[in-house]
Amino acid sequence: MLKTQNPDFKKTIQQKLKNNHFSHLIGFHLTKIKAGSIEGEMKILHHHQQQNGFVHGGVASTVCDIVAGFAAFSLVSNNEFVVTAEIKISYLNPGIGKKLIARGWVLKAGSKIHFCESEVWSIDGKKKTLIAKATASMAVVSRK
DSSP, X not given: OOOOSOTTHHHHHHHHHHTOHHHHHHTOEEEEEETTEXXXXXXXXXXXXXXXXXXXXXXXXXXXXXXXXXXXXXXXXTTEEEEEXXXXXXXXXXXXXXXXXEEEEEEEEOSSXXXXXXXXXXXXXTEEEEEEEEEEEEEEEEOO
């Protein structure tokens, strides 16, 4: 189990989410907040789809980035934050369905970089399909 440096990380993340305007714009919200692990979901709407009716790759990449970033953020101290230094995403299946579920976690927490992974699943009735998987490096930045 990963150790957080902020005992109030859940409250801190909930406060940060209020100002995460892009998450609100696409309708993505967090459902589980644990130290080093985050989950969230969103309804798939028409404006999330590309020309063939699949979830747009940019949407999948965005939610991978959000959950990996907040997973990393859950471990840092109150005078630090994280930013995405690098992300690599693989698209595995078309995103078809009514909802997306995303999960992100920290593989290794470092003093300057947290190495993370994330996955996005589409839900179509009872069928759950892995549509994207990402690896990300989250840079730990001190507040001045």
